[in-house]
Amino acid sequence: MAEQSAVRVGKTDPDAGSRKSLRAPTPGSGKRAQRRIFRNDYKLAMLAEYDRCSEPGDKGALLRREGLYSSIITDWRRQHREGTLVVSEGRASEGGRGAATRTEMQKLRAENERLKTKLAKAQTIIEVQGKVQALLEELSKSADTDDTSS
Numbered sequence: 001m002a003e004q005s006a007v008r009v010g011k012t013d014p015d016a017g018s019r020k021s022l023r024a025p026t027p028g029s030g031k032r033a034q035r036r037i038f039r040n041d042y043k044l045a046m047l048a049e050y051d052r053c054s055e056p057g058d059k060g061a062l063l064r065r066e067g068l069y070s071s072i073i074t075d076w077r078r079q080h081r082e083g084t085l086v087v088s089e090g091r092a093s094e095g096g097r098g099a100a101t102r103t104e105m106q107k108l109r110a111e112n113e114r115l116k117t118k119l120a121k122a123q124t125i126i127e128v129q130g131k132v133q134a135l136l137e138e139l140s141k142s143a144d145t146d147d148t149s150s
Contacts, residue, residue: 041087043076 046066050073053059063070079085084101 040085043085044080044087047073047076047080 046062046068050059050062053062059070062068063073076085082103084103
């Protein structure tokens with residue numbers, strides 16, 4: 001029979017246990033992974049630092065150091081381009097959930113205008129239908145009186 005030995009998988013760094021792990025906890029461990037929330041000023045600072053990286057490997061080193069992915073940088077750039085990633089005074093700078101962004105406001109205003117136009121058309125149609133109904137009733141009455149008088 002072959003003797004089995006314990007194999008350590010993963011890092012062999014002796015300090016690895018004292019560091020915070022960025023990975024999700026193992027199922028059944030009782031721990032829940034927490035979503036990281038980034039403030040807008042941090043996002044802007046990271047975008048600026050990422051853009052300043054000029055040497056090969058600098059951008060990757062920055063991402064590793066901060067625990068970020070390049071897709072996050074892409075998303076933040078898009079937000080910055082759209083004007084939704086700005087630092088303002090007070091609680092809004094924390095990127096709170098209650099603060100409506102500019103693009104959301106523009107979409108809501110456009111939808112509001114579209115719905116107002118649709119409502120005006122519907123009201124016009126209802127008004128015309130009412131007039132047609134009244135006209136048909138009038139024609140029906142006149143047709144009934146013409147039939148009885150003949």
